[in-house]
Amino acid sequence: MTSSEPTRIMVAVNESTIKGYPHASISSRGAFTWTIEKIVRSNTTGFKLLFLHVQVPDEDGFDDMDSIYASPEDFRNMQHRDKVRGLHLLEYFVSRCYEIGITCEAWIMKGDPKEVICREVQRIHPDLLVVGSRGLGPFQRVFVGTVSEFCVKHAECPVITIKRRADETPEDPVDD
């Protein structure tokens, strides 16, 4: 009934929008914790987690820079900073897996998160994709779009959306 290959669960993770420091978003952490507590449980050898972080290329890229003029060096610095932030984010999840004793992989891609996630599902063929969700209402969703809804419709594997707990919702629910 049960194959010896572990169940491969892809978890899409992103940074928090709240703090300047690269913390994992509330919904990413919620999705990860739920997966460990409710699915993996004590069976750490039965599962493998695959963390995918998709970085959105910053279209103007100067939100938090001093100058509106960019030199090639500015771009390199920006790219370096993005890379460091992304690695920090993945380090958080990889470290927690290491503590728990569950095998994992983690990687960073650039692009539109919803499209990249679905493309990576097609490439990697996980058994399950777990995506956190802010659990926004229909009115808010019109403006912010939701990665999770897109993945539920388009990803070529079963998808589970973990909504943020009500007591973890920040003051502005669009924040995460």
Added chain:
Amino acid sequence: MTSSEPTRIMVAVNESTIKGYPHASISSRGAFTWTIEKIVRSNTTGFKLLFLHVQVPDEDGFDDMDSIYASPEDFRNMQHRDKVRGLHLLEYFVSRCYEIGITCEAWIMKGDPKEVICREVQRIHPDLLVVGSRGLGPFQRVFVGTVSEFCVKHAECPVITIKRRADETPEDPVDD
């Protein structure tokens, strides 16, 4: 990290539309098998399955009866027949759980499946709801409606939709 309470997975199951005999639908069986193989695996004590079968009240109720006139006894017979069919369906899943050694519960409700499933989620608070899906395209969905889509949107717990495997799709994909 892991609580001692098992993870409670509600699995919505229904009868096949193909045969006269009350077999489980292809998508119900697929959802069940996936849950056992990919989530429960060898950790049978870590999970409890909750099978919900929602019977749709037959509005005219005489599709397969000889007479268009109904006596109170006809109604009683019909209700008895429905009950027997529902029990047969649940027996299939309960027996398989017994063989595997996983605890389960099973019950039958009447009503609109999508609404009853969401209401039961509210009452029972499972950790996860698993629903099979025929994986129909947008054109077919307009006519048949999909229980899974409704549950993904409205159920108050994480929901996972297991699409029917392509090689199990019957000649008429609306059949199941």
